[in-house]
Amino acid sequence: MIRTTCLIYFFCISFSLFAEEPANDKQKEGRETKPASQEIRDRRIQIQNDSIIEPPLQPLPPIPSKEFSLKKDNGAKYFTFYPGVQANLSDLKIVSSTGGRAVMVDDQRMDQNLSFLYDLKSHEWQVGENWGLFILNRNVNFRQSKQKITDITETNMASEGESGSSNRSSPIKQYKNQDLGTETFGSYHMLLPAIYYGQKGNDKFRIGLGLGYSKVNIQGTADFNDGNGYFNNIMIFSGGRNLDEKIDNMGRYSLLNNGNIDGDPYRAYLLSNLSYGNNLEALGAYTLIKGDVNPKTINPLLALYYAQATGNNLNPLELYALLTLGIGRVNSSTNYAKSFYFFWEIPIGAINWRLGLGGPFYAQNGYKISFTTVEMSFYMPIEF
Structure with missing residues (x-):
């Protein structure tokens, strides 16, 4: 009986040893089948791939513009x-x-x-x-x-x-x-x-x-007369029957047509009553003090005409006032x-x-x- 039992154990152990080889033995056998030089080369490549790490690319710094400008990129803030x-x-x-x-x-x-x-x-x-x-x-x-x-x-x-x-x-x-x-x-x-x-x-x-x-x-x-201001004033001045009427016609025409844009009340009063008292002389002094009239607009031929038409009875300020009425004041x-x-x-x-x-x-x-x-x-x- 003892012999029979020992014999059964012996056959079972022998069968398990030869039925399957260990995995480690297979891997060892696979490695042993490669040439030694190939295995060394593979290990070098693996070491190189594992150890060499390329650094990430860094953006290049912006190149400053050579153009001089005080403009901001996104426009003015204020x-x-x-x-x-x-x-x-x-x-x-x-x-x-x-x-x-x-x-x-x-x-x-x-x-x-x-x-x-x-x-x-x-x-x-x-x-x-x-x-x-x-x-x-x-x-x-x-x-x-x-x-x-x-x-x-x-x-x-x-x-x-x-x-x-x-x-x-x-x-x-x-x-x-x-x-x-x-x-x-x-x-x-x-x-x-x-x-x-x-x-x-x-x-x-x-x-x-x-x-x-x-x-x-x-x-x-x-x-205001399309280049005919002096001519129109001569016609209006000559249309009066006497000196006072001539002067009044000049004042009213100038008030209506030649410019009182700012509505100066004193000037408007003088022009509407130009022959009364010393209004003509006062207008000449007022215009001269304010400096409203360009001296280039004073026509010497017109001054000669007024002097002759009035018999030289006008003083310099009165004559100056008449001369300034030929051109409008702005x-x-x-x-x-x-x-x-x-x-x-x-x-x-x-x-x-x-x-x-x-x-x-x-x-x-x-x-x-x-x-x-x-x-x-x-x-x-x-x-x-």
Whole structure:
């Protein structure tokens, strides 16, 4: 019995030893089947792959721009100052309640129209991708030394009828700028909420329109008779029956047609009663003290005519008063002139180029006053 049991154990142990080889023996056998040189090469590659770690790429530092500019990347946070130069061509049109009309123009020479630019612009509020808003303060100084008058010429025109051809004369109106000795000067300051078309950023173009109000100040002289002021005054003066009537006619005509835009009550009183007492002399002294009249408008031939027509009975102040009535006086100011301004702005590096059209217009004491200004400017925006 003992022998039989031992024999069974022996067969069971032998069967388990030869039934399955250990896994370690298989792996060892697999490794032993590779050549030694191949195994060493594989281990070197594995060591290199495990030990070499490439560092992440770092972004390169930004290269500073060589262009000098005071613009901010995202535009001004508070406001922008526009120092630069501008060339303006302005027409000032004044129409009286009686139909008298004066159109003052700039000297067309470029060197006479250059002036400094000092506009201000608020922060831009971008509304959508292509639209925005800002507030513009535009400042203009002007001086107009010429006047646009009507020149009527006659030309011969041939017309054919039933009886054949015939020539007839037809008038043609032309306008020319002439130096009449008149001059207007002053300034206006516009405050305009503006809407523009353009994308966000100070390197984008702008096309826009502003509507608002202006503070206007105008001084000087103008001919409200289309260049015929002296001739009309001679006709009115000669129409009186005596000296007092001649002087009164001059005063009333000047009051109605030649300019009392600011509604000066003392001047209006003197003109309406010019022959009474010393009113003519007082008007001469008042005009001389205020300096309203440009000495260039004093016509020496007209002075000679008045002296002869009055028998040399006028003193220098009275004669000066009559001479100043031949040309209208312009003295006007307001803080609430309606204004518009259309502009096109293109950035060119550190500077901007702008083309604009606009101006103020208003009514005062029966007179209609309007500016039309074409402007071209170059400026360097300084953003704050």
